[in-house]
Amino acid sequence: MSKINVTVNGRPVAVDAGSTILDAANKAQVRIPTLCHIEGLEPTGSCRVCSVEVEGRKTLVPSCAEPATDGMKIRTNTPRVLLARKQMIQLMLANHPDDCLYCMRAGDCDLQQMAEDAGIRERAWRRGEHRSHPVDRSSPSVVRDPEKCILCGKCVRVCDEVQGVAAIDHAGRGFDSFVLPAFDDELASTTCVNCGQCVAICPTGALVERSDLSRVWRYLADDALVTVVQTAPAVRAALAHVYGMSGGDAEARMVTALREMGFAQVFDTQYAADLTIMEEGTELLHRIQEGGPLPLITSCSPGWIKFAEHFYPDSLENLSTCKSPQQMLGAMVKNYWAEQMDVPAENIRVVAVMPCTAKKFEAERPEMETEGGRDVDAVITTRELIRAFGEMSMDFEVLEPGEFDRFLGASSGAGAIFGATGGVAEAALRTVFYLLTGENPGPEDFEAVRGLEGVKEIELTLPDGAVVRGAVIHGLGNARRVMDRVASGETDYAFIEIMACPGGCVGGGGQPYGADLQRTAELAGELYEIDEKRVLRFSHENPEIQKAYEDYLESPLSDRSHALLHTQYRGRSQFSAEDEASE
Numbered sequence: 001m002s003k004i005n006v007t008v009n010g011r012p013v014a015v016d017a018g019s020t021i022l023d024a025a026n027k028a029q030v031r032i033p034t035l036c037h038i039e040g041l042e043p044t045g046s047c048r049v050c051s052v053e054v055e056g057r058k059t060l061v062p063s064c065a066e067p068a069t070d071g072m073k074i075r076t077n078t079p080r081v082l083l084a085r086k087q088m089i090q091l092m093l094a095n096h097p098d099d100c101l102y103c104m105r106a107g108d109c110d111l112q113q114m115a116e117d118a119g120i121r122e123r124a125w126r127r128g129e130h131r132s133h134p135v136d137r138s139s140p141s142v143v144r145d146p147e148k149c150i151l152c153g154k155c156v157r158v159c160d161e162v163q164g165v166a167a168i169d170h171a172g173r174g175f176d177s178f179v180l181p182a183f184d185d186e187l188a189s190t191t192c193v194n195c196g197q198c199v200a201i202c203p204t205g206a207l208v209e210r211s212d213l214s215r216v217w218r219y220l221a222d223d224a225l226v227t228v229v230q231t232a233p234a235v236r237a238a239l240a241h242v243y244g245m246s247g248g249d250a251e252a253r254m255v256t257a258l259r260e261m262g263f264a265q266v267f268d269t270q271y272a273a274d275l276t277i278m279e280e281g282t283e284l285l286h287r288i289q290e291g292g293p294l295p296l297i298t299s300c301s302p303g304w305i306k307f308a309e310h311f312y313p314d315s316l317e318n319l320s321t322c323k324s325p326q327q328m329l330g331a332m333v334k335n336y337w338a339e340q341m342d343v344p345a346e347n348i349r350v351v352a353v354m355p356c357t358a359k360k361f362e363a364e365r366p367e368m369e370t371e372g373g374r375d376v377d378a379v380i381t382t383r384e385l386i387r388a389f390g391e392m393s394m395d396f397e398v399l400e401p402g403e404f405d406r407f408l409g410a411s412s413g414a415g416a417i418f419g420a421t422g423g424v425a426e427a428a429l430r431t432v433f434y435l436l437t438g439e440n441p442g443p444e445d446f447e448a449v450r451g452l453e454g455v456k457e458i459e460l461t462l463p464d465g466a467v468v469r470g471a472v473i474h475g476l477g478n479a480r481r482v483m484d485r486v487a488s489g490e491t492d493y494a495f496i497e498i499m500a501c502p503g504g505c506v507g508g509g510g511q512p513y514g515a516d517l518q519r520t521a522e523l524a525g526e527l528y529e530i531d532e533k534r535v536l537r538f539s540h541e542n543p544e545i546q547k548a549y550e551d552y553l554e555s556p557l558s559d560r561s562h563a564l565l566h567t568q569y570r571g572r573s574q575f576s577a578e579d580e581a582s583e
């Protein structure tokens, strides 16, 4: 690609032809604030906060939308630019509640930070007549406060262009503009799949996760309850990033932090990831040997499951019947662990710490219940866990390393990589290869499924020479493209891994704010490193999993496994949350 040369604040920089001014500034390591820009999507230039001066131009130009041209001289910090930026922010604040003290985004809010950086200390315009709209708390995953919306449009674009759901859109004009679900319905009544990608990208408190932290503190304060916790692989990867340490160190300190919070037992969702591999790998082999239905599609991402229920109800028989690891672990605690420890299941509360807002929805699905009661009683995100540390004034970095409770806490490296796109397929193939040949493959034999390409393909050669093909997909927009081809019979995949969020769970909607592709790749790298350092790399070699089958479950896909670890799905309307038929 040909290069052009520009200067940004006097710094010369060469960029690819076709780059924007914002790209050039990033390359020159000059920070330009933006509120509406999304990396990888076409710019809209709607917030104008990123406007800059270009020599020879009379008006300021939005740097995210303006192409850089050879010889361009760009200035991002002249008094004219700063005054214009201040005015744009003041205009947003003119219609914004002074709610920071009580807002979940306080201290971690792009708008608040931008106002601070711009030196805004008082309102330029008194808050007069303003748009008023009630807070929507209908969803188990996402809370909408339209009065805090600055109409940047990022949520609309992510929901439509990245996730292919389009549950929310712009409505009204001028002063009456809002971002709303269709027909101004409650979010819970729409096709929203609860992925939280809108929450992760919203620059204000207009979209936040429904916090269940207070409920968790109430459980922990109740001496009559035995409250246990499980944590997903991607949570430790995010903590490693936030606190600047390795994934292994973050994992060990996280366990100590959870014990200090008061949890009676600290279990690892990675144990249940190993269990999922045993069940799902066996299910795949059965389907291959017994003629389908194929492709078998993974079922551990609840955002993907609800997406399939709305938009691909005819493919529901292709979904694995396995519950997600979160739900499997909850069912094992309330039945197996309760029996072994002689604890009445009704006194147990299972809390899950997840990178995901859709897990809150999943935990409340009516299907997610066994004789022991609800599989999981409360789900908090990685962000909520970090807030809990703050509430406890806990210094995470100085905590002593701890270890998971072994009973439902021992896991293999295969369980760790579940948190990254491709991880479920890679972990499953390690065990499927063993089940077919009686020998372990090299732990890295299936690493072709790693990386952030939206759709990846892989092949496995069976002992009889037959080749089984599979696909790995992340992001629901990519899933839609592949599922359309599956529905029209254009593919010959035997299995497909689908994760709703870009990058998989490491890029989940409940992870710390500020995600981008680079961070997502780094978090995935933490999980691969944890896998590499584990002595155990294969789910089928996890001794606690072997013991669970010997003592309790009997074998993968046994009647008891089905009762505890498997579920069913329901067709839903393409236009609303309504159920249409049961599978």
Ligand code: SF4
Pocket (backbone or CB within 6 Å): 096, 097, 098, 099, 100, 101, 103, 104, 105, 106, 107, 109, 110, 111, 112, 148, 203, 204, 205, 206
């Ligand atoms: S969204 Fe940001 S600026 Fe608005 S009330 Fe919340 S913290 Fe304050």
Ligand code: SF4
Pocket (backbone or CB within 6 Å): 142, 158, 159, 163, 165, 166, 167, 168, 191, 192, 193, 194, 195, 196, 197, 198, 199
């Ligand atoms: S949670 Fe996901 S599906 Fe729902 S509105 Fe947000 S981006 Fe769209």
Ligand code: SF4
Pocket (backbone or CB within 6 Å): 148, 149, 150, 151, 152, 153, 154, 155, 156, 179, 198, 201, 202, 203, 204, 206, 207
């Ligand atoms: S809800 Fe958030 S992301 Fe969506 S338009 Fe409003 S401020 Fe932007």
